[in-house]
Amino acid sequence: MPTRIRPATQADVPQILAFIRALAIYEREPDAVKATEADLLRDGFGPDAIFYCLIAEQDGAPAGFALYFFNYSTWLGRPGLYLEDLFVLPEFRGHGIGKALLQRVAAIAVERGCPRLQWEVLDWNTPAIDFYRAMGADFLDEWRNVRITGEALQRLAGVAKVGELS
Amino acid sequence: MPTRIRPATQADVPQILAFIRALAIYEREPDAVKATEADLLRDGFGPDAIFYCLIAEQDGAPAGFALYFFNYSTWLGRPGLYLEDLFVLPEFRGHGIGKALLQRVAAIAVERGCPRLQWEVLDWNTPAIDFYRAMGADFLDEWRNVRITGEALQRLAGVAKVGELS
Numbered sequence: 514m515p516t517r518i519r520p521a522t523q524a525d526v527p528q529i530l531a532f533i534r535a536l537a538i539y540e541r542e543p544d545a546v547k548a549t550e551a552d553l554l555r556d557g558f559g560p561d562a563i564f565y566c567l568i569a570e571q572d573g574a575p576a577g578f579a580l581y582f583f584n585y586s587t588w589l590g591r592p593g594l595y596l597e598d599l600f601v602l603p604e605f606r607g608h609g610i611g612k613a614l615l616q617r618v619a620a621i622a623v624e625r626g627c628p629r630l631q632w633e634v635l636d637w638n639t640p641a642i643d644f645y646r647a648m649g650a651d652f653l654d655e656w657r658n659v660r661i662t663g664e665a666l667q668r669l670a671g672v673a674k675v676g677e678l679s
Numbered sequence: 680m681p682t683r684i685r686p687a688t689q690a691d692v693p694q695i696l697a698f699i700r701a702l703a704i705y706e707r708e709p710d711a712v713k714a715t716e717a718d719l720l721r722d723g724f725g726p727d728a729i730f731y732c733l734i735a736e737q738d739g740a741p742a743g744f745a746l747y748f749f750n751y752s753t754w755l756g757r758p759g760l761y762l763e764d765l766f767v768l769p770e771f772r773g774h775g776i777g778k779a780l781l782q783r784v785a786a787i788a789v790e791r792g793c794p795r796l797q798w799e800v801l802d803w804n805t806p807a808i809d810f811y812r813a814m815g816a817d818f819l820d821e822w823r824n825v826r827i828t829g830e831a832l833q834r835l836a837g838v839a840k841v842g843e844l845s
Contacts, residue, residue, distance in 0.1 A: 533753045548756025556751065556758065563758055564751045585722065585730045585748050587699045587764050590714025592722065592729055598753050619827065619836035630832055633822040642823070649831025656799040657808070658819040661785065665815025666796055670785035 516610050518617045521566035521578070523558045526550050529566055532578045536600040540635060567617055569601065569610045577601035579614040581621075586629060594622035596632035611644075633658070682776050684783045687732035687744070689724045692716050695732055698744045702766040706801060733783055735767065735776045743767035745780040747787075752795060760788035762798035777810075799824070 521529060530550055537546045557564050557580075569577040580598040585591075596618055601610045622630045634641050646652075661669060687695060696716055703712045723730050723746075735743040746764040751757075762784055767776045788796045800807050812818075827835060 545754045552756025580753055582751050587714060587746055588711045590718025616835055619832055623836040629826055629828050631826045634825055636821050636823055645825050648835055650825045650827045653824040653826060655802050656824055657802055658822055659800050659811050659816045660795055660797045660819060661816045662795050666785055669782055669814055670789040
């Protein structure tokens with residue numbers, strides 16, 4: 514039976530969380546996942562969804578997933594598609610499932626008028642880097658990712674008067 | 680008169696596009712801006728807005744802007760705030776306007792329940808890097824940004840059957 518790729522439904526939420534946890538282990542951050550099923554249900558399904566998810570099945574079994582949302586290019590004046598997670602379970606690798614997921618995500622990007630599909634890869638993940646390069650992806654290595662969280666975010670936020678916004 | 684930071688309105692669209700063009704020149708990509716006023720009006724204002732924008736004014740004159748949208752952390756199960764553009768016109772620098780914009784964006788992130796504020800910086804932009812580090816930001820240098828566009832995106836998309844999605 515070939516690989517089947519379909520949009521996730523609410524019933525997939527436990528499986529999506531399992532994929533997210535498995536991906537975190539692969540990325541050497543096994544304790545990083547704080548998300549709950551309730552979080553994913555609230556944020557990924559229904560009219561106010563802020564992310565979207567595809568499930569790959571092999572012979573009817575869940576084999577991998579892709580989770581994405583839309584960003585925005587101010588240079589192009591168009592939304593872009595940002596692929597947050599792409600993952601295939603170890604026992605299903607080597608059958609083109611990752612590529613099939615990426616192809617489907619690319620097709621969604623084109624269909625939605627997104628001129629860019631973007632994602633991130635860990636610098637030690639050589640097989641993935643080679644795979645992406647072979648399909649014509651660019652690596653934007655002159656850009657550094659910056660993040661502020663926790664107390665530093667609270668401290669930065671503390672000075673501004675949020676009330677003025679409302 | 681102090682710096683004033685306010686949400687952008689439709690009337691600011693020409694100024695926002697001027698800021699985007701000025702930022703592209705600063706980033707050494709003067710020809711990269713294809714966006715039009717119509718694009719920004721469609722995508723940034725009204726009920727289907729996909730980005731948000733703040734304007735900084737100094738003595739009533741437009742001095743800078745911040746443009747952001749929301750992403751999603753599958754590890755945290757929460758939206759994050761992604762700052763796409765932060766820019767202060769050269770003649771207004773050195774008065775803390777950039778920091779005031781960043782503080783306001785941080786306050787919005789906290790208000791909206793986003794545990795992360797994230798953005799990118801060019802690796803040669805040492806003043807900005809030092810400024811971000813001083814406020815407690817982290818640099819996620821083990822992650823490489825990957826992008827697929829143009830013909831490579833079309834080629835990747837061509838294989839998938841988009842019709843299956845609808």
